[in-house]
Amino acid sequence: MSGVPVYLPARYSANAVKRLGVELARDEVLSPDAQVLYEEFISDAQARVMAVQGQLESGRPLYAGVVPRSLSLEVAGRTKTRRTLSDKLRRTPGEKLPSIHDVAGVRLVAELTLLEQDLLSDMIVQSFANHPLATRKPKVIDRRKEPQHGYRALHIVVYLHGRPVEIQLRTTWQHSWAQLMELIGDRWGREPRYGFRVIHSDPLEAARRQKVVDLLQMISPLLQSLEEGTSLMGLIHLKPSAVVASRLGVSVPDLQRLAARIQVNDQEVETLTQQAQALFSELGELIGADPHVEGAYSGESEGRQ
Structure with a gap:
């Protein structure tokens, strides 16, 4: 090596x-x-x-x-x-x-x-x-x-x-979500990362921050549905092969027919994608950071176990 x-x-x-x-x-x-x-x-x-x-x-x-x-x-x-x-x-x-x-x-x-x-x-x-x-x-x-x-x-x-x-x-969807949660931990305390409520001496500020956390939690299952619903769109970027067919549990000819039916431009998917991107931008502003610039992989950020 x-x-x-x-x-x-x-x-x-x-x-x-x-x-x-x-x-x-x-x-x-x-x-x-x-x-x-x-x-x-x-x-x-x-x-x-x-x-x-x-x-x-x-x-x-x-x-x-x-x-x-x-x-x-x-x-x-x-x-x-x-x-x-x-x-x-x-x-x-x-x-x-x-x-x-x-x-x-x-x-x-x-x-x-x-x-x-x-x-x-x-x-x-x-x-x-x-x-x-x-x-x-x-x-x-x-x-x-x-x-x-x-x-x-x-x-x-x-x-x-x-x-x-x-x-x-x-x-990238999973990463954007995780980066926002890590930034919340850096700025507001690590409690929300582990399912606990935001702690702050000012009740109004605590409520504002908790609303942001709740919104981020709400986005997670929506992203899950979006990713699960668009998973087969990955066939657009893959060459039909025995490896891909085995992963999906189909034959190579069936895989080829399946790939041929994939829609490249799905208006509903595009709309949901734009909405998710807008929500991430809005949350980044509320937290006070750009998750695509900050939140680099550092010793302070850990993966959930």
């Missing part, structure tokens, strides 16, 4: 990481030994992020052979910051640090239908199932079927030398 950094297995045990998690949740200042372990733990996570990014970049030609629009895939990686880790461990005291599978994370975003997203996910899973550093089969978590507080995406957890990296694969 040219271009993929050399990755070395971590030199610490799961029990040591559990103890580190206890200290991260409990203390503002880590002990000298815990600080050394934390730095090694994060360095290890960053190495895995780089390895996964390298594998995804090298796989672009293969992915594009089945899903041509994956060439526009935006790839970004990050490790969680100490503050985010500490907050998570305090918020969910039953969860231990070794079980947090998005300490190392990579995010993929492209203009895809659900069909294209599924096909791309299949290829990524296969790619990492055969990865020379893989120690477990990749795990797919479908947050489209079971949204968490409105959040929808496909998560693929891959394991290198036994340690996880979470790949978040999002369509």
